[in-house]
């Protein structure tokens with residue numbers, strides 16, 4: 001879906017109408033994240049960790065995408081955060097969906113997403129999931145090896161296959177090329193095999209790796225895709241799909257690479273390598289995950305216990321989240337350090353530390369039971385601190401070293417930028433529940 005500026009402007013009222021008829025929606029509050037945090041903390045016996053999800057932020061990211069990459073239809077990567085409201089909102093906005101399993105396809109279909117707006121983007125599919133895709137009319141799917149082609153030809157002969165190629169993922173946090181992607185030496189013979197088997201290959205996909213830190217990875221990949229388009233043409237295929245994958249930075253990502261930089265590099269690469277046919281004959285799609293959700297979710301955790309440790313370290317002054325230092329130079333003064341135990345951890349939403357190489361930074365929400373106003377609070381003494389998750393395992397460490405003011409049991413910390421690859425892989429290890437989600441809409445699109 002391509003939107004004009006006027007259509008983007010009218011979008012909020014259209015969305016309100018289309019979602020108003022759905023009474024089963026969870027409560028979505030007016031106001032910002034801060035209000036939602038306050039409201040939740042004001043509840044008697046507030047203790048459980050919780051996310052605040054700002055659907056307005058997802059909307060703003062969608063608008064930015066439509067403005068900077070208007071010819072590329074985003075297919076949201078469900079795996080990144082399968083939150084039902086995020087999926088509902090993105091589907092109403094006209095996004096497609098990248099699904100990697102039967103379960104994800106089912107979730108997308110429940111939202112009435114048209115099957116041509118779903119890509120089964122997994123190059124190695126279990127036969128039963130492939131059968132399900134066929135039964136539900138999902139035809140677009142990726143492959144990168146000849147065994148998969150045989151499977152597709154036998155189970156889903158009407159599939160629209162997309163050849164996932166290997167690209168340079170060396171500047172990405174989560175490299176995917178170790179596991180997926182046809183190398184340049186194999187693409188031609190794979191296409192020839194597809195021809196022999198009668199598999200309809202319609203285009204090329206790639207993924208530069210998740211958490212990509214360089215825009216040139218994208219432009220280089222477009223160049224590689226072009227050469228596979230040319231190979232295909234010689235073999236008698238008429239490609240009409242280019243899938244530029246995921247890897248786009250979320251807002252405020254630690255990499256520092258901005259979406260605008262990636263979008264402008266991609267636009268000029270597409271103009272160079274797909275000059276005429278790009279927009280007229282080739283549908284260009286992408287599979288962004290973290291781009292949409294990273295900045296939309298903040299996680300509030302409660303200090304359920306603490307331990308004071310005697311250490312040789314001077315207290316310093318705490319200056320908000322920027323002031324969390326990693327300065328461990330010892331002094332001869334006997335000053336305490338603190339170990340804080342909070343109620344979500346590495347086995348829960350902070351699994352992103354293990355799987356997504358994330359370094360979460362805390363903000364102090366309450367100190368001594370009082371809300372900390374970042375604008376007005378005067379600097380307080382800060383002590384060497386570590387933050388631990390709730391389980392019995394010592395690997396369950398959220399922050400091994402940093403400077404925080406002295407907190408008490410019952411105080412709250414917030415971690416921003418927790419929307420991507422967090423909730424989706426959280427476990428209930430040790431009997432701890434998953435963190436709840438409270439929804440807000442700071443863009444006023446849904447309320």
Ligand code: PLP
Pocket residue numbers: 077080098121122176207209210211212245246247248287288289290291
């Ligand atoms: N597409 C595929 C095939 C993936 O494997 C992934 C993530 O691993 C994504 C899209 C989403 O990537 P990102 O969240 O970096 O945009």
